[in-house]
Amino acid sequence: MEKPDTGKYALHAKILKALAHPTRLFLVDALGKKEHCVCELTEMVGADTSTVSRHLSLLKNAGIVGIEKRGTNVYYALKIPCALNFLRCSREVMEASLAEQIKAIRKQ
Amino acid sequence: MEKPDTGKYALHAKILKALAHPTRLFLVDALGKKEHCVCELTEMVGADTSTVSRHLSLLKNAGIVGIEKRGTNVYYALKIPCALNFLRCSREVMEASLAEQIKAIRKQ
């Protein structure tokens, strides 16, 4: 068994970290349906443009989304469609975790 | 489409965040094979006991692992086996992301 902080675990954690934020999950969900420019996403998210831009560039750095410039707009699109499967998959974990937590509360 | 910071996305992000650390991924991997006490895990991880204990309690709060006290030891076990499927699933994302990043570097 490999120790943590070796490549494998660090890399894996990096990807999870990139997705581990409500706004970024929202963005990935939205981009999974179709590409959007920053202004559209800003409108959907309801935060400052600069904030949304930073979240998007973080996702870009993780290799999850890509960009295409058209006119003054920058269009973001999901580059890794399997990220959606992964999210669906992790939602099961979320639901199971929730169920466990409810059980734990009842036990108190 | 639901806005971020509503329950669904926040909860999902919480679970991902709990897993988004090299040491915690390592711990989940180890506990996926069999239960372990903190001292065993500390040995495997190679960090301070207090650090490992804190990572474990974070996983416990997320509902991912559970404990059983036996003697002076505390045994941790994976409470949500589907977390392993999820990790396998997210590894695909990691690999795809890596491939995309390599492509991006080549383009420069």
Add this chain to the structure above:
DNA sequence: TGGTTATTTGGCAATATAGCCAAATAGAAA
């Protein structure tokens, strides 16, 4: 050219996270 719009980036403050050491706690055994 100058002006307008979309986006990114610098800078800052608030907050969260991670790690260690040392102290507190819990249980087992002498």
Add this chain to the structure above:
DNA sequence: TTTCTATTTGGCTATATTGCCAAATAACCA
């Protein structure tokens, strides 16, 4: 009881993350 071991928690520092505003940049249009 005291002592020992395993684990958790308090306290601290260092670092990372988030979000906003304001300034910089980029691409278009007049």
